[in-house]
Amino acid sequence: MPNYELIQQDGLETSLLEVSMGPHHPSTHGVFRMDVKLDGETVVDLKPVFGYLHRNHEKLAEAMSYLASMPFTDRLDYFNSMTNNWAYALAAEQLIEIEIPERAEYLRVIMSELTRLVNHVSLVGFFVNDLGALGTPLLYAFREREKILDLFEQASGARMMCNYFRFGGLRCDVPEGWLDRTREVVDRFPKFLDEYEKLLCENEIILSRTQGVGNLSKELAINAGITGPMLRASGVNYDIRKVDNYGIYDRFKFRVPYSKGKVGDCYDRFMVRMLEMRESIEILKQALDGIEAGPIMGNAGKVFKPAKAEAYGRVEAPKGELGFYLVADGTTQPYRYRVRPPSFINLTVLQDMCIGQQVADAVIILGSIDIVLGEVDR
Amino acid sequence: MNWELIGDILLATVPLLVIFPSMFALTTWVERKALARIQNRIGPNKVGVPLTPYGGNLSLFGLGQPAADGIKMLFKENIVPTGADRLFHLLAPILSLIPAMLVLCFLPLEFPWLNGEQNSVKAFMLDGAVIFFFAITGLNTLAVFMAGWASRNKYSLLGGMRAIAQMVSYEIPLVLSAVVVVMIVGSLNAAEIAEAQAGWNWYVFQPWGLAAFVIFFIAALAETNRSPFDLPEAESEIIAGYFTEYSGFKFALFFLGEYIAMFAISGLAVTLFLGAGGGPGVEALPWLKVIWFLAKVCILIGVMIWLRGTLPRLRVDQLMGFAWKFLLPLSILNIFIAGFAWHAKKANEGTAVSVIVWVAALIILYAAAKGLDHVNRAKVKPRTYQYGE
Amino acid sequence: MSLLGGGIFKGMAVTLRNFVGSYFDKERLTTKEYAWRTDDKLPERAGDYPKEEAEQLSDTTTVTHYSRNFPMLLHDEGEPMDTVRCVACQICERECPPQCIYIEKSKDKMERGGNKAQFYPATFDIDVSVCMSCQICVEVCPFDAIVMNSQFELSTPDRFGGLLLRRDDLLKSNDYYHKIHPEEAAARDKRIADEKAAKEAKKKAAEEAKKKAAEAKAKAEAEAKAKEEAESAEKPAEAPAPTHTDAKKEDNGE
Amino acid sequence: MSEAIPHESVLQRFPEVEWDEEFGTLIVPATKATEVAIWLRDDDSFRLDYCSNVTGIDYLDREFKEKVKNEEGKTETIIHKDPARMEVVYHLYSMEKRTGPLVMKQRTTREKPEAQSLTPVWRSCELQEREIYDLFGINFTGHPDQRRILMWDEFVGHPMRKDYVEPFDYEWEPTPHDEILEKHQKGKVIF
Known part of the structure; x- marks a missing residue:
């Protein structure tokens, strides 16, 4: 509790109100808990507590073959199974010599950007829900999300737990007509975004609720390893798609929106996500134009058995940098398997952002960080 | 015993006790349905006439939903937390319902079966009806805090505290905006206010009346804990606020109380600004007055639902700031403007002058509101972003 | 200068448009009205269907032909157990990430579909309370014997027994597979047919080669004989022995 | 991919630091870690301002058998020894230089795992080092708030260690063929 003193008076006994927000609280996005100390409604101290969903995913993965962990990566950030798959495939592909076919690379980009749309659109919905909007934006978002999930289902058989990527390519090709359907969805998306922006971006209540709340300075954001939209909202131009150019991202023309100021607040985080969706649509359009027929699986062997090596693969997941660190010891099982979950590390600064704000702000700050407990607790 | 009087009272009050609770039941359905449509859902659509197996063709757009909800509420377990104050925990929901029900009597509802001699009990022609209204609705605050405190739950307590602060603050702009009408009419009697607006002479068509109506409506939203001022029960922050620990029938009572309060305050708004029962055809068919009155109330309720489906919630300090720094100065200014406009109109008979007064008053009020808004939210505005390659 | 409360009015216009639109524009609707069964009958308890009815209902209990949920065992036309493709090789059991498959190999071998006699699964259980629908068993199966079902009405009052799908529950015909996943099934059948054709062609080629070799051998022998006869040499002709390298499957190293 | 960072200057400046050719990593002795980290963060040629991933690895005493063909064409089995140790791995990036x-x-022994906390250098280590402490049992000196993070406070042991044996009262989800189910039927396990 840094530098805080209660007002004490004779004959008046005052103390802080300790509230345990969570693990079942409507807006902690899962089984997350904040131990909050309140002076009135002002947050004086906040300690994040989690681990309720901990299943030691890393330990499980170390006891099974490389491929068998792939479906488990879906369950990390269950909103974005495609990017999780990609990050894991990227790390594993560094362990062996493998060439990924052109079509698979294109499909990976398409899936990943669709995932980004799904995540951002529903995150904005959840965020406004945390602001108290009774779910209207959320349900609009879910309607659009549903269309994209339908596409995922058609491609991979499952809506959320896609398990679609394989080392060296993809599990199966997309069905006939899938690309046309995707183009239809992508072409319609900007119209929806216009409506969404009209509903939210100028609303005075949202503006006054989010601006100046949950300030995160550029220096702290970099030092605390914040990644993704949250980092860019603090004014850092850093996008792994641009920096690493993994996959075939160097072929696409897109821009990375980031804040003009040196301090990011909840409004910046919300707006950066809104703007990023437009860029994702640009990438999707280019990818849908560029994709050609061809094989979707590389020359990977039937058994994945890399030599002794270490690899760290990272992608720009919708929530930030998702990395997989693999240590291979020459067997079919990874010796060490580690997930670098973006929402877990983005929580580092929760306390710094919340202190001095109100309870209602703590909730939206948490919402603007964009956590998924499957990933935080692993 | 004056049996006739008792009969008259019953004739006047029983309809109130029938109409409004049944309107409550209907409103819950309308609200769910409307919110669903706003959110592009369908809403309740299966519960229809009971005892037809699986709804069948008698689902009637889910009109049976309120009845089903009511039955469910009745049979749910009544849970009182350990360590809660059982007496006050029980009293709170009852106390929140009573004042809301009580003030319904002062609405100028002219039922067709009440005329002539019986008209004397028409809505309890109390001379201080408006004052009495505010006095009684103020009791609601007590019930809410009682619930918050008796639940022995930190969220409830926070909700109760919020409710007190909010209701006390918004009482002031509420009363001040009502004062304008009282001032112009020169009476606190609801029936007289209604009469003064007969024949499209509604106060909402006056610039000061419009401003007062808007202020009154916003304050009424806050008074009845409706979105965007539903802070005492903010589900994303403090679970359900003061009724976190309520279940079953007690919860239903709170729910009922809240909706009846909504009707009551909308009824007052209709009385003060929207010409009470006035509307087309009332001269020929006086019983239409009741219909018009209830229709207007329903429209206001509809707007409340619409707002609830659109807006997020304010923060506590912003909520208070809005009341004290925006609504209060504006409503005080409005009193002066109303006075000036009334005198100007009275001194000069003529359309030109009244149009000038009308427009000038509106411009002054809008400019004042704009200025206050600018002062209060100087730093808050949309931003632009840069792009990196 | 913007309108006072302009953002709020804009938002309200959007919600109003959505409110009205939801009545006219079906595209806008987030949810769809749940259709009752044509015969207006709800299942009393999902586990309570008689077997025939369950088979019949399975058409209506699949969601879309893209979706997958739990695995099923394929059999070709004929009696399920006579034509089951599974040979109880237990690869899926080993590879299953949540370890939800349990197989017991049969003691005897059985001949199926003209192939040589193979083992068959004496027990094949999938615990769908553990299964996570990842489809890895489908991928690793070398016999195309296991594919994904898409039946979704699986609720049962029995936690241990009811969610354990036994071999006989899992057996589904290839026709059923075609019904629920037409595209996928067609592609799979085509691949199997291609593989079979390729195998056949290879076999044929091998046979022909053998034949040729035999002919060549005969010819050579004849020639040699002729030569022998002609030259009366004592040299027997040598036929080239086919080099048969058995590529051993790489051990998993577990 | 962003380019790899030349590491030679680190070795020159800090003679204690080793370079692991096999995996391409800097091995920093636990006593020097903070010093090296601050230098890496602040030196103009590195500017590694962003510490992405922090994790532990537990190596048991292991022997690797490798089959190598010698000149004569015979296969020989060479036995590599992998000593028991614990490692804390930091993946460092530069946001400024991309x-x-x-x-x-950081290498440490298995018996008394101890490492220097780099949380004062990079805040991003805070939760991740707590996680390592929780799951591997590596003690970070200088960590501001070293508590268990994913497991509950009363938990005994460090589950990510390779020799961790889970206790019998572990909450099993009984499956119909599990040994647990058999025990359940015999009435030995209480769910």
Whole structure:
């Protein structure tokens, strides 16, 4: 509790109100808990507590073959199974010599950007829900999300737990007509975004609720390893798609929106996500134009058995940098398997952002960080 | 015993006790349905006439939903937390319902079966009806805090505290905006206010009346804990606020109380600004007055639902700031403007002058509101972003 | 200068448009009205269907032909157990990430579909309370014997027994597979047919080669004989022995 | 991919630091870690301002058998020894220069695992080092708030260690063929 003193008076006994927000609280996005100390409604101290969903995913993965962990990566950030798959495939592909076919690379980009749309659109919905909007934006978002999930289902058989990527390519090709359907969805998306922006971006209540709340300075954001939209909202131009150019991202023309100021607040985080969706649509359009027929699986062997090596693969997941660190010891099982979950590390600064704000702000700050407990607790 | 009087009272009050609770039941359905449509859902659509197996063709757009909800509420377990104050925990929901029900009597509802001699009990022609209204609705605050405190739950307590602060603050702009009408009419009697607006002479068509109506409506939203001022029960922050620990029938009572309060305050708004029962055809068919009155109330309720489906919630300090720094100065200014406009109109008979007064008053009020808004939210505005390659 | 409360009015216009639109524009609707069964009958308890009815209902209990949920065992036309493709090789059991498959190999071998006699699964259980629908068993199966079902009405009052799908529950015909996943099934059948054709062609080629070799051998022998006869040499002709390298499957190293 | 960072200057400046050719990582002795980290963060040629991933690895005493063909064409089995140790791995990037990663490791013994906390250098280590402490049992000196993070406070042991044996009262989800189910039927396990 840094530098805080209660007002004490004779004959008046005052103390802080300790509230345990969570693990079942409507807006902690899962089984997350904040131990909050309140002076009135002002947050004086906040300690994040989690681990309720901990299943030691890393330990499980170390006891099974490389491929068998792939479906488990879906369950990390269950909103974005495609990017999780990609990050894991990227790390594993560094362990062996493998060439990924052109079509698979294109499909990976398409899936990943669709995932980004799904995540951002529903995150904005959840965020406004945390602001108290009774779910209207959320349900609009879910309607659009549903269309994209339908596409995922058609491609991979499952809506959320896609398990679609394989080392060296993809599990199966997309069905006939899938690309046309995707183009239809992508072409319609900007119209929806216009409506969404009209509903939210100028609303005075949202503006006054989010601006100046949950300030995160550029220096702290970099030092605390914040990644993704949250980092860019603090004014850092850093996008792994641009920096690493993994996959075939160097072929696409897109821009990375980031804040003009040196301090990011909840409004910046919300707006950066809104703007990023437009860029994702640009990438999707280019990818849908560029994709050609061809094989979707590389020359990977039937058994994945890399030599002794270490690899760290990272992608720009919708929530930030998702990395997989693999240590291979020459067997079919990874010796060490580690997930670098973006929402877990983005929580580092929760306390710094919340202190001095109100309870209602703590909730939206948490919402603007964009956590998924499957990933935080692993 | 004056049996006739008792009969008259019953004739006047029983309809109130029938109409409004049944309107409550209907409103819950309308609200769910409307919110669903706003959110592009369908809403309740299966519960229809009971005892037809699986709804069948008698689902009637889910009109049976309120009845089903009511039955469910009745049979749910009544849970009182350990360590809660059982007496006050029980009293709170009852106390929140009573004042809301009580003030319904002062609405100028002219039922067709009440005329002539019986008209004397028409809505309890109390001379201080408006004052009495505010006095009684103020009791609601007590019930809410009682619930918050008796639940022995930190969220409830926070909700109760919020409710007190909010209701006390918004009482002031509420009363001040009502004062304008009282001032112009020169009476606190609801029936007289209604009469003064007969024949499209509604106060909402006056610039000061419009401003007062808007202020009154916003304050009424806050008074009845409706979105965007539903802070005492903010589900994303403090679970359900003061009724976190309520279940079953007690919860239903709170729910009922809240909706009846909504009707009551909308009824007052209709009385003060929207010409009470006035509307087309009332001269020929006086019983239409009741219909018009209830229709207007329903429209206001509809707007409340619409707002609830659109807006997020304010923060506590912003909520208070809005009341004290925006609504209060504006409503005080409005009193002066109303006075000036009334005198100007009275001194000069003529359309030109009244149009000038009308427009000038509106411009002054809008400019004042704009200025206050600018002062209060100087730093808050949309931003632009840069792009990196 | 913007309108006072302009953002709020804009938002309200959007919600109003959505409110009205939801009545006219079906595209806008987030949810769809749940259709009752044509015969207006709800299942009393999902586990309570008689077997025939369950088979019949399975058409209506699949969601879309893209979706997958739990695995099923394929059999070709004929009696399920006579034509089951599974040979109880237990690869899926080993590879299953949540370890939800349990197989017991049969003691005897059985001949199926003209192939040589193979083992068959004496027990094949999938615990769908553990299964996570990842489809890895489908991928690793070398016999195309296991594919994904898409039946979704699986609720049962029995936690241990009811969610354990036994071999006989899992057996589904290839026709059923075609019904629920037409595209996928067609592609799979085509691949199997291609593989079979390729195998056949290879076999044929091998046979022909053998034949040729035999002919060549005969010819050579004849020639040699002729030569022998002609030259009366004592040299027997040598036929080239086919080099048969058995590529051993790489051990998993577990 | 962003370019790899040359590491030679680190070795020159800190003679204690080793370079692991096999994996391409810097091995920093636990006593020097903070010093090296601060230098890596602040030196103009590195500017590694962003510590992405922090994790532990537990190596048991292991022997690797490798089959190598010698000149005569015979296969020989060479036995590599992998000593027991614990490592804390840091993946460092530079946001300013957009370079990375440079992998840095702190090595420590298994018996008394102890490492220097780099949380004062990079805040991003805070939760991750707590996680390592929780799951591997590596003690970070200088960590501001070293508590268990994913497991509950009363938990005994460190589950990510390779020799961790889960206790019998572990909450099993009984499956119909599990040994647990058999025990359940015999009435030995209480769910």
